[in-house]
Amino acid sequence: MPLPMRKNKGAPLPGPCSLTQCMAVISGAWAPNVIWSLRAGARRFSELRADVPPVSAKVLSTRLQELEARGVLIRNVMPTSPPSVEYSLTDLGRELIPALEAIVEVGHKLKQRQGLASTP
Amino acid sequence: MPLPMRKNKGAPLPGPCSLTQCMAVISGAWAPNVIWSLRAGARRFSELRADVPPVSAKVLSTRLQELEARGVLIRNVMPTSPPSVEYSLTDLGRELIPALEAIVEVGHKLKQRQGLASTP
DNA sequence: CGGAATCCCCAGTGATACTG
DNA sequence: CAGTATCACTGGGGATTCCG
Secondary structure, three states: OOOOOOOOOOOOOOOOOOHHHHHHHHOOOOHHHHHHHHOOOOEEHHHHHHHOOOOOHHHHHHHHHHHHHOOOEEEEEEOOOOOEEEEEEOHHHHOHHHHHHHHHHHHHHHHHHHHOOOOO | OOOOOOOOOOOOOOOOOOHHHHHHHHOOOOHHHHHHHHOOOOEEHHHHHHHOOOOOHHHHHHHHHHHHHOOOEEEEEEOOOOOEEEEEEOHHHHOHHHHHHHHHHHHHHHHHHHHHHHOO
16 A cells, blocks of 8 residues: 655645644643633633642733633633632634544543553 | 542533543644644654654654554554654544644634734 | 742753664 | 664743732
């Protein structure tokens, strides 16, 4: 079975854009977790910290800023007596959820398949 | 490592497994690029190096070992005169492609949306 | 409560050279 | 061609502290 040996250097595959740049959308530690946590609706800063467990405030803050700048989520300041901030996914950010779910599903299958050892 | 103990106050999250662990399937530098490059078919070591551009042999080797151990791809040694090795996705690894494509699509939309905002 | 500023640290990455 | 071994380094992330 002869392989199609392609020699394209710059754009080897019909990819719409550089995968690396697109993956950067969910780059940074806990960024997927933040999106994952927001998939059920808006969450506040402390709620996100509780959801993602071992995330420091600094990193969470940085991540939220980055994700907001990327257009993945929006920041909503509630003018309450104790100031609170709500974060929620944009419509585009919401499109990432199926992707994450797909990865989760594969990770799930992979885990149980490894448990079965090698039995084809 | 402490696993997330969610309290589900306002948002019940029916997560099948820890997202972090599932995301680990594509963790490591250039791992998504390797999968992406393999989505069109089997590739050899040097082809992958050419596809992924700035990846060192060491890292690519490490990544390939990890991805093989995770059951994402398989390694096939061809007994030719110049020894060559082919890598190709497993069926489970192939399931990651739609996920990556979804991310790419969102990244794409995000880019052109940002382009409209910043560069009229 | 939310988050900005500061310091510290090490895992992961890259470059080079060597082997089969 | 397909790796492995060694070393040095960077920057992303953690803990802490202070501000609005």
